[in-house]
Amino acid sequence: MRTLLSLNQKRLLNMAGVGFQRWARFLSKGKYSNISALLSGCRAASSGMKNGPYPKTLEERAAAAKKYNIRVEDYEPYPDDGDGYGDYPKLVDRSQHERDPWYQWDHPDLRRNWGEPMHWDFDMYIRNRVDTSPSPVPWSTMCKQLLGFIGFMLLMFYIGHEMPVYQPIGPKQFPYNNLYLERGGDPNKTPEDVKNYEI
Amino acid sequence: MADYREAPLATRPKTLDPNEYFNLSAEKRRTEEERAALRASLKRQYQLQLNNPHRKELIEDPAMNRWVYARANPYPHFRPTFKTSLMGLLSGVVPLFVLYYAFKTDRDNREEKIKNGTLERKFCLSS
Numbered sequence: 326m327r328t329l330l331s332l333n334q335k336r337l338l339n340m341a342g343v344g345f346q347r348w349a350r351f352l353s354k355g356k357y358s359n360i361s362a363l364l365s366g367c368r369a370a371s372s373g374m375k376n377g378p379y380p381k382t383l384e385e386r387a388a389a390a391k392k393y394n395i396r397v398e399d400y401e402p403y404p405d406d407g408d409g410y411g412d413y414p415k416l417v418d419r420s421q422h423e424r425d426p427w428y429q430w431d432h433p434d435l436r437r438n439w440g441e442p443m444h445w446d447f448d449m450y451i452r453n454r455v456d457t458s459p460s461p462v463p464w465s466t467m468c469k470q471l472l473g474f475i476g477f478m479l480l481m482f483y484i485g486h487e488m489p490v491y492q493p494i495g496p497k498q499f500p501y502n503n504l505y506l507e508r509g510g511d512p513n514k515t516p517e518d519v520k521n522y523e524i
Numbered sequence: 525m526a527d528y529r530e531a532p533l534a535t536r537p538k539t540l541d542p543n544e545y546f547n548l549s550a551e552k553r554r555t556e557e558e559r560a561a562l563r564a565s566l567k568r569q570y571q572l573q574l575n576n577p578h579r580k581e582l583i584e585d586p587a588m589n590r591w592v593y594a595r596a597n598p599y600p601h602f603r604p605t606f607k608t609s610l611m612g613l614l615s616g617v618v619p620l621f622v623l624y625y626a627f628k629t630d631r632d633n634r635e636e637k638i639k640n641g642t643l644e645r646k647f648c649l650s651s
Contacts, residue, residue: 409598440566
């Protein structure tokens with residue numbers, strides 16, 4: 326007996342059924358304690374949005390690769406060090422600067438297509454931030470040159486501060502008998518002559 | 525085009541990589557075709573939604589939702605190992621004690637100098 330539902334509607338109903346099953350299974354596991362976490366968790370579980378635990382078996386890997394729209398052979402999760410990644414895929418560490426500027430991306434400013442798996446550090450690799458484009462000289466060389474120069478200048482300034490070098494000087498000589506009157510000398514007395522020179 | 529050299533600060537585009545066109549094994553071609561098929565199906569889904577005249581709402585991107593969810597919820601997958609405990613200690617516990625001791629000794633020395641009257645009150649801003 327043929328129903329009146331179209332193919333798309335049948336697909337949606339199927340998805341809803343699968344989603345409901347997942348939601349029920351998730352509720353029965355009973356991980357969350359408060360209502361908001363419960364709701365967001367079940368919404369995420371129903372639409373396949375959660376990053377699940379690290380995949381151990383081949384079936385889990387295949388399911389995770391399918392979830393993230395990656396080929397099974399290309400899918401590589403982060404190593405299981407308890408860092409909180411789960412089964413999120415490890416993509417190449419290249420920034421969006423390196424992507425083709427002339428291709429018709431769905432989101433041209435982000436140089437990304439709709440549905441493409443996002444790098445974990447995507448917000449770092451946008452075009453306003455970190456750029457991993459190749460540098461004219463190797464990165465290590467650039468670092469060494471810059472830090473070497475800055476370190477050298479700091480060292481020299483510090484040495485110069487600790488050990489200053491001046492021209493040799495003597496005490497300053499003043500006229501008018503070493504400023505006898507300005508220094509509060511008695512104007513009625515004649516001061517002794519001060520000779521600041523030698524011939 | 526054989527002597528193409530990419531711009532000094534740019535990566536070579538994939539379409540100009542000679543490995544794309546020469547010495548292709550059947551396996552490489554199949555992998556590229558599979559990847560292209562995935563991309564094409566995503567493109568098709570997006571274009572169908574984008575050009576749908578009856579669409580009234582925003583197009584939701586499941587990849588972005590997964591990314592946001594994964595970034596916001598690392599705790600279910602957190603496990604205390606040696607490395608993670610060390611990172612936690614180094615970034616949370618050690619700075620507390622180090623900063624406490626650094627500031628305390630500095631302020632105590634300063635207070636002692638003020639009490640003895642030996643504090644040099646300079647006009648220089650840098651020290």
